[in-house]
Amino acid sequence: MLILKAVSLKPLHGYGVLLRIQHISGNVLEIPQGSLYPALYRLEHQGLIIAEWGQSENNRRAKFYSLTAEGRRRLREETAGWNRLASAIAAALSTTSEEV
């Protein structure tokens, strides 16, 4: 989900995805670098993201990932699902003894 979110903002190469996730999560989440690529390949295989070769900031050939329509829909669904889950858990945790 985080990867989808990361590439949803603008096309990114693998390293960019890593930085972006660290950035948007406020350096809380750190992904093991090696496991990023299998995940990217899996998402690409599922048709959620699409890869294109392009120029990186320092003019190197790099593979940029962007979201497909299918991926966009999946991101929406997962975000909604996550929000529901999170608010349910939050509600559960904030329950006080009187309410039971």
Place this chain on the structure above:
Amino acid sequence: MFPRICSLFRALTWRRDFEEDMNEELRFHIEQHTEELMRSGMSREEAGRRARIEFGGLTSVAEECREARGLYLFDQLERNLRYAGRLLRKSPAFTATALLTIALCLGANLTIFAVIDAILLRPLPFPDAARLVTIFNTYPKAGVERDGASITNYYERRGRIPAFSSLSIYAFGTAIVGEPGSMERVPITRISPDFFTTLGAGPAFGRTFTDAEMTYQTDDVAILSGAYWRQHLNADPHVIGRKVQVNGHARTVVGVLPSSFHFLSSDSQLYLPLASSPEQRSPLERHSGGNVTQMIARLRPEATIEQAQAEIDAQNTALEKSDPQAKEMAAAGFRSLVVPLHADEVAAVRPTLLLLQAGVFLLLLIGMVNLVNLLLIRASARSKETAVRQALGASRRFIVSEVVVETTLLTLTGGLLGLAIGAGGIRLVAALGADRLPFGARIAFDARVAGVALAAAVVLGFLLAAPIAWFNLRLRPNDALHSEVRGATAGRGVQILRHSFVIAQIALAFMLLDGAGMLGLSLKRAMAVSPGFRPDHVITAQISLVGNNYPSPAAGLAFAERLEAGLGSQPGVSSVGVATNIPFSGRNGKSAATVEEYVLRPGESPRGHYSYGVGGDFFRAMGFSLRAGRFLTSADSRSKARYCVVDEDFARYYWPHTNPLGHRLFQGSEPGPAAEAFTVVGVVGSIKQAGLTDNSAQGAIYYPYIDHADSNIYVVVRGSARAGALGRMLQKTAREIDPELAINDVQSMDGRIEDSLMARRSPALLGGIFSAIALLLIAVGTYGVLSYSVAQRRREIGVRMALGARPGQIRGQFLTLALRLLAGGAALGLIGAWMTGQAMQAVLFHVPSHSWMILAASASIIGVVSLAACLLPALQAARISPMQVLADQ
């Protein structure tokens, strides 16, 4: 799913690109990270090292990426394939045996399946063909099982049976077409206007017939088949309105059918209106179908056959109230049956085809059992290797997939070889007469059949893999490693399994041999039946007397007499005759007759008898035997008095206790005026009318040609000259008299009888071929198992011989084992053969369902083959040298 398959496909086809891209991408990542670390103040080497550490193992990441793309399975498959290929190449004898087994078994199955597919499975080439039915009248108690449907039936039923959306009638026939000088006889079909509507397929252009064209005055129209239009009218697009000459009359072309139009097995060139007169449509003609006119109908989408049958029955009952013949018809067991058109067309060949498929499936079973056994032996020999690999951590999935890949590689390769064998086999069965079966022309080696065969090969691969995988997984590494070291014998379970497979194989082969034996014996018994006349040295041909030269039976008679005179004077010809039909012609030719003063018993109805109009010296030419009185002669066709000859069956039925000579009878199902009576002047021996295995004593009547005339006549010539010479002589003489005549179907009488046995000979021959293959397979199978058994017990044998066992004892031990397997197989096979016999009763002729003679013969053949196969390994066992075995340890 789709994008995944696309992405996997891209990755597979651009494998090199995929790898390069992936490596570049991963390298890029590490370099980026390195640069960033350097920016935070690290040295280049240190930064590079840290980047690589943080990234993790490059190779394992790459492997995970490949796996994410689904490539992993293919990599494994490729490795397995290469491994399996290497293994198979390393043991060429095994591989060749296995491939040959699979190829033979699959090829034989493919052949028979192609026939079954074409004849039984493939639907008729019409939309919603399952809704097409045929309706025919049957009079079982009068000995007439099938009498088609009459024109009256058609006009009475049309539009009045709610279960049918459309109903029509047709009659197959032949006609002479073309201008004088280039006339030829072609098959035609006469049809009612709704024929094409019923089938759901009609003319490519032009129109169908109209109701107005169904009378004799207005029926001068024709619809052409696609083939006729192309071959004879140069595919003229403006053919509508042109004239074609049919039987000497001009008819206007009103439509052309597409080339794809095929009705049942007919190859009709022309379709003509089935014209009739008001008399032919009257209730008096209701029962005169004569199996010439046939009815087809299409069920409404919601209607069932049962519903249609009920409606037909109800209508018959209602009509019979006013039917003068109702009582006789009820006594004859009259009913009109509604049956699916396709099933009806193939009903006669279905049991034989299914039997052959069962036989060939048995063969496949034998082959597969054989292969499993050989594979098990191989797996046992490799059990140490498998055990080591399992001990080293090979997963169960890996072990199974390896086996599956190997067996599937075997069966698929064998299947490809089998395709070649099947293609040859299809040609063989066509030559054996399969192409003359209904829909036989559809039998072909095509993509559909090949696809089924290859799919079957894959399924077989998986089935074969199952016991081997089970064996491999069951191996406990510890035991397997030990058993090799200590020289113990193999696991008992596997040994029992192997032996039971041999027993099963022998039992299956037993069933196959027994079945084939019964078919063979049945053929032999059928061939031994005397046709009741002397068919040797007889040539027959069919001539159609149509056109302006033959307006009346008298003109036909005149032609016949000139022909007899012309042929009779030729050297080498002893007698010549003509008749409206001959035995074994494939025509039915039954019609009703009424014996004067014969009172029907309660429940008895007028019977249909084989009826012939004969001229010239027909009886001598055919070699009939005279029992009483005299034969008919040419003079009887001219005399005013009417005479006839009957056969023994007829005489015995009507005059069991009196002399038949002098009695009188009438044509038709009712007595006529005295002037139309025929006096019986002779009795001839009964003959087989349609086939040697007929056992209906239906009776036959021979009238003078002039009184039972037909425009189709058969010429019968007996002579000492060779068959070919007689045939040429016949054609030449007929052409000299009338060059425009079409002469067809020139064949010796022996040949006609041979052909009538095709339905028995071909299955017997195929059964023989299958049995031979089965014997070969069991020989290979028993040899394989026994010789493995010997090899495995070399140490034991060596030790025993060192301790003083004689070679004879060792030999005896293995022969006893072989005998035990054989006895087990024979016992099981006996049960199987008994069931086979029961199932085969329908196709057997004068052979009991369990003939001890055939059983004993099958047992001894199998015994000899499998014992011979055992002898070699047993002798090898006896020659084992103790010194060498112990030295091997």
